[in-house]
Amino acid sequence: MEKDAIVDRIKSLKKEKNAVILVHNYQRPEIYEIADFIGDSLELSRKAAETKADIIVFCGVRFMAETAKILSPEKTVLLPDKDAGCQMANMVTADDVRRLKSENPKIPVVSYVNTTAEVKAESDICCTSANAVKIVESLNSESVIFVPDINLGSYVQQMTGKNIILAHGFCYAHMHIFPDMITGLKKHHPEAVVIAHPECRKDVRDMADEILSTGGMIKFAKESPANEFIIATESGMVERLKREIPYKTFYPVESSVCINMKKITLEKVLGSLENEQYRIEIEENVQKKAYAALMKMLNL
Template sequence: MKEDLVNKINKLKRERNAIILAHYYQIDEVQAIADYTGDSLGLSRKAAETDADVIVFCGVDFMAESAAILSPDKTVLLPERDAGCPMADMVTADALRKKKQEYPEATVVCYVNSSAEVKAESDVCCTSSNAIDIINAIDNDQILFVPDQNLGHYVSQQTDKEIILWEGFCITHHRVKDDSIHRVRELHPDAEILVHPECRPEVVELADFVGSTAQILKYAKQSEVKKMIIGTEMGILYQLKQDSPDKQFYFLNQGLICQNMKKTALHHVAEALEEMKYQISVDEATRTKAKEALDKMLELSK
């Protein structure tokens, strides 16, 4: 049945001139069928560059929205309509407008894990891969950073600028506590601990390496250490094993699962291509303003 689904997807993909983009947190089968897997920055770049007519975005809603913002001439499909992001829901355009009134001189830097409406209220977007570079490239010493307080705190430790934090967080990465680090150090003293900057500050402080999903993958592949403890969503294990089959990988917490990222299955991808659902669009006024923030990010992160 799985083989039939894969064949069906490949056939429909050719007929539709479609490309399948999948985040590293998707289930193994979806990552395997994708034309390109990546983190938020890599997927944003691929969505902006593709000459396909249809983009099937295997991720969560804000990612598909970003693709629609960057490629308005493409048809963007989100295979699982209910794949959202709790952190993105922690900031709204109205709330951000009110906060901007409190800090009228601040440059608003918006993590891509946010809605199109929030991006439209921002000056520039960033990802966990490029947040430090983006903020250091801004000609302003006061930054309003939304919505991830943990990533914002991490960036604040790498710059002299004033970072005003929004009180949002990733519920998956936020589950990891510093006592997990202490326990795993005792159990695996020969292992390196690699964590995502969406983790709590006290967890980040104790890690051997801190980086985005793509940066964790790169580090793990290049490291001579054969045992690693990972502090990010478990979907990354698929690519870790592809890159380094000779290494051992463990996770800091068994709760490192994003249920929204796991909603998309192979049959959803097939149905999306067959029925051309669920199409993601952004109204033109919002899209134009949000695109300025995304374009600025791509410009500054080259």
């Protein structure tokens, strides 16, 4: 089937089945065309929860679709590719969190939203890359267990001065952005402002003019007087920035690609809607505990 025919068929099925399509910032640009909402995982899940849709199709990775299901347990949540997982989320399991808790009794656990539902259920509170510092600061404890991302955790440590007990997770797409890549881009674009995601390594964060979440990047680039930006995060983010701010120029770190994010194609979204696959199911007890950890963050 031609691309336009697939897009048309997705749009009509979406209407027929009362579905909403969520598209993460790092998706392929052609997936943006069928989106009801584009954004980061929590923002998308919250928007979908506010709709009256019966079905949510999440164009992203598994933990994102799980977050949508945690916030909307009554809706059918579909992930178009059953193998689209997040390597970082899979690096820290609920057993790892239970072990960290038994080794560090009475220390609160903060889990980044990039975790499985089971890990969220073991946590006291969740955080995003945008609010991680604020969440950790709000806790009445000088020590905090932070999972799964070692880079975001070390950034939080740096910003709060608290004793952060780090896990061993990392995002390979961000971990493989090295300082010489930023230097190379800067050489060709000396006027460009460098924006890094807090999932980047410390030596890359240290070279950045701004350290921002994906949502923060859009806001900052819109408001900044600068016209050129080097974007140190998954390279797909540049497509989102170009779409939002077409009159400015963005340079990606080309090699920073999340293969799991790119597993979603138009054909798979169509198959997902046609066959109502692949359904996300979360055990009720886990859903309730994970919901409580997410709500605690949202209430702050």
